[in-house]
Amino acid sequence: MSDPSFFDDIFRIPLLSRALEAGALAGLCCASLSPLVVVRRMAFVGDGMAHAAFGGIGLGLFLLADSSYDDLGVQAITLAFCLALAFAIGKVSRHGEAGKLAEDSAIGIAFSVSMALGALFLQLRQQRNKQYMTSMDTYLFGSLLNVSPRDVWVLAGLAVLVVVLLIVFQKELLFYAFDARLAEVSGLNVRALHYSFLLFLVLTVVISSRVVGIILVSASLIIPGVTALRLCSRLIPALIVSTLLGVISFGWGMYISYRQDIYPGSAIILIQFAMLIAATAVSKLRQPAA
């Protein structure tokens, strides 16, 4: 490791280039949704979903004997588990209608029960199979250096879908984020919008967290969006800035991680946080003039 050239290594070591591609794509997916997640006050939904995925992973590993985290079956079960949860949360919380459960409570319950179930299922499987299993850390922090070409293609497909959704439905999403009830009254199909947005959020969380881990997904769904919203006063610029910040933080973070030999997750989140501090300072400085 004596002064390796990162950029040379990218081309020499496929594992490294795949990690970088996967990281950048996961960052793109999460960060491009981030401004809407933040504005719609769904930061906790993303976070809850990311953790709820753990319940799905546990269930998948328990149901499919001799399976590993990488198996498609486990991922399909995780996705189904999260979609079912998201649908339940979405149904409960669409308007925060009186008499139903508040959204944050619903997510809090789903999130903690899922984590508990996930841990329980993993333990049950361990007792049944008596075989070596990856520690829980892998699920929480992802396995960036263990990315398969398939992962990269799946993430690329997701990135295209997310970007298309944001471009095609930008005005509807803006109105929905502004005031869902008002959008409904004005004649927009808010129900369809609400569930599609949730669907994309869940897809992003489940697919990205496999690669970069739950914690990094939670961070990337919130911090780039908050940062971009400090800098931009319109939706499209905010989406672009947030996406760029996401991709840059992943690339830069992984570079630092490789050079300094520190955890990529730590590096990426701290870079995102530093960007947020800088953006806050910039917006404070700009305020008197504006």
Place this chain on the structure above:
Amino acid sequence: METTYQQSATATAASKPNPIIAFEDVSFSYGRGPLVLDRVKMSIREGEFLGLIGPNGGGKSTLLKLILGLLRPTVGKVLVFGREAHDLGPDRRLLGYVPQDTGVRKHFPATVLDVTLMGTYASLGLFRSPGKVEHEAARRAIRDVGLEGLEDRPAGNLSGGQQQRMAIARALVAQPKLLLLDEPTSGLDTGGQSQLFALLKKLRESYQLTVVMVSHDVTALSHYADELACLSRTLHWHDRSELISEAVLRNVYACELDAFFIQHRHHLEEFHGDTAPAGHAHGPHCDHDHGHSPDHGHGHAPEQDKKPT
């Protein structure tokens, strides 16, 4: 037809055509809960300004939601533009709605122009962005509500009163025939309130609007509204000219307004002495009374009302 209907019809221009809104014996309850609205009949004709007052929990918001088609009546029919409210189709655009909370979060990524343009989204349909026509209409609406020059300001940076005007502009840009306002004066100071009423008066003429306003501000409504209805599960009509009179305030009182109104009424009737105790002792009692006797009509309460006087 039914008496309440006729009262309202004779009180204003009876020559006008079909009602824009008609409630035909509408009752509503949430799930299996108690009745929130009980056999409400009303009709609002084109060009009218209806003020809707009533105690908290009296069903005002529910009534608005029924008009907006967000809820369906448990019994009866709500007709808007002659069609059932929940099945309006494209005519939904003709309904302008200004919600109670018009506050925009700081850092929300939209300018005043962006928010106003939202009013055009439904008519644009999917896959189309607002074009020149929509931008012109939005700028006109912004000008009409007196926010000219603030088009490019982030929406979250406006004051409360300005945000409310923006909400009105957003409703107006869709060229509605009917404007529904839910407690628009609640967040404003006295100056802001009278400005808002003056604005509505102006807009009503230039946009030829029918207006339904839910408000606590009975005095202001009595000056600007053509008709006043008090909703406390059942609906009571008051003619505007009648309202200022003592007798009607007693009727308003009879439909159990909250402590504020009770004080207000005493103030007007110059019973300053026992305002507070009467208001305090009476309001909750009336509420309680009403909640437990579903058939409690209009006639009983005034008797109680006279006691403190």
